Amino acid sequence: MNEQILLAERPKGMPTKDTFKYEKIEMPTAKEGEVLVQTLYLSVDPYMRGRMNDTKSYVPPFELNAPLAGGIVARVTESKSDRFKEGDIVTGMLPWKRYSAAEAKNLQKVDPELAPITTAIGVLGMPGLTAYFGLLEIGQPKEGETVVVSGAAGAVGSVVGQIAKIKGARVVGIAGSEDKIAYLKDELGFDEVINYKKGNVKEALKEACPNGVDVYFENVGGEISDAVVSLLNKFARIPLCGQISLYNLEKQDVGPRVQTPLLINSALMKGFIVADYADKFPEGIKQLGEWVQQGKIKYSENIVEGFENVPEAFLGLFEGANLGKQLVKVAE
Ligand code: NDP
Known part of the structure; x- marks a missing residue:
């Protein structure tokens, strides 16, 4: 079975556990040009709070009763695209689901040899x-x-x-x-x-x-x-x-x-x-990667375990629960 977390209500003030709804759903299937991915690490970020409001911003609001979404590192479990093969590690903006079908063109490959894969949604992301x-x-x-x-x-x-x-x-x-x-x-x-x-x-x-x-x-x-x-x-x-x-x-x-x-x-x-700086991202990732390798930039990650704990990890951002990047580990 697959699992997802939906936006159950638009919060007034501080979100609570009732803002979210967890449910079991069918496994997705990949169409031509898509890949099936398994979420490994999921990023929770303060900007997501703004997307819970029904107001105009630089990204559209999350839809009610639809899965929230954000930066995710995932493993390709089935590929119907020549861009990726089974076993590849990828990153992209994906829904809060254990398994998703995603268009291959919207994902980037992560090289696990270069740095720990979590850095793709943290210090190198x-x-x-x-x-x-x-x-x-x-x-x-x-x-x-x-x-x-x-x-x-x-x-x-x-x-x-x-x-x-x-x-x-x-x-x-x-x-x-x-x-x-x-x-x-x-x-x-x-x-x-x-x-x-x-x-x-x-x-x-x-x-x-x-x-x-x-x-x-x-x-x-x-x-x-x-x-x-x-x-x-x-x-x-x-x-x-x-x-x-x-x-x-x-x-x-x-x-x-x-x-x-x-x-x-x-x-x-x-x-x-x-x-705004998307066209310069490769330059930024290269320089940050060098500084991390040289030990000039250190990073810390606060990792909560378990897909069902994503809301708790998100809420923790507003209480200062995290030192460094707040992530959720969903699978090995
Ligand atoms: P953090 O990892 O910094 O997590 C949030 C931290 O904010 C908490 O740990 C907490 O630390 C602090 N905080 C929470 N509530 C308050 C408060 N009321 N007053 C002061 N500090 C508070 O998050 P990010 O590094 O991901 O994001 C940092 C900021 O950058 C956010 O405002 C985010 O929206 C923004 N951002 C903007 C982007 C852009 O493109 N412009 C992109 C990414 C992030 P403490 O214990 O110190 O209170």
């Missing part, structure tokens, strides 16, 4: 590329500058901080637990890390950034963002990547307006979606 292009194309950190990154211990933030170190910047992270802070400082070499759940973030940031902030890689929004923006230097750059602290709010958040600090500092704030 969408989150790694988000860090790489957001920081280097928009943030453009220079030697000796101060780079602040929020969501610093997550899939994107942990890579941002390490790339900024490679570029010679001073890196200040913001994260939500003492374990995460120890990891970022001791294992990844961040210069300072602030626990936003303890004390006054603005005061702690002032102390951690005595020369102000040149680049702020924005993952969380809200009051953390307000605090960083108050410390911007002249010509600061802000890659606007995510706003996780706002995704589950029922009422729109109104904070201090950013135009004045941007204006008086001649600063740049630019929103981006990783797909």
Whole structure:
């Protein structure tokens, strides 16, 4: 039997277990040009929360009573395409199912000899590329500058901080637990890390950034963002990547307006979606792969076991349950 997880209702505020519905279904069959794949690892990502709302965004909303979907690493179990053979490991955007029939042209091959296959949806996949292009194309950190990154211990933030170190910047992270802070400082070499759940973030940031902030890689929004923006230097750059602290709010958040600090500092704030850089992905994957092989970029994965635990893994993102990339292991 096959299994799938559907969007059962559109959440108001924080999603719950009732947002999802698990069910057993028939096995799919592959048509000409398709492959049958078995899900091995499934990625849960904060952006999926936005797709649960019935609102216009850069990707269409998930449909009600249809399977959710996201980045998956899978094994080809049957091929009706000359692009793949049985046993190949592939990645692509696939539905939350144990087995799927997918068009071969929408999948990419993963080479298990190059790196662990999980990295295709982590440090060498969408989150790694988000860090790489957001920081280097928009943030453009220079030697000796101060780079602040929020969501610093997550899939994107942990890579941002390490790339900024490679570029010679001073890196200040913001994260939500003492374990995460120890990891970022001791294992990844961040210069300072602030626990936003303890004390006054603005005061702690002032102390951690005595020369102000040149680049702020924005993952969380809200009051953390307000605090960083108050410390911007002249010509600061802000890659606007995510706003996780706002995704589950029922009422729109109104904070201090950013135009004045941007204006008086001649600063740049630019929103981006990783797909904006799709034509440069091969360059990004190559460079990230080299840095990982050289030990210049380390990565951590938080792996929950079992297909039925996908909702729990997703909900954990909003409670900071993950250090590094949150994945679900579905099969060996
Ligand atoms: P993470 O691996 O960073 O996981 C989410 C983390 O966010 C949690 O571990 C938690 O860590 C932190 N968090 C949760 N709630 C809050 C809150 N209220 N305030 C502050 N921190 C919070 O996720 P990703 O690395 O995958 O994504 C990071 C951000 O980047 C997200 O906003 C996401 O939407 C965005 N993104 C944007 C992309 C783009 O193309 N623009 C692509 C990919 C991601 P802690 O313990 O520190 O609280």
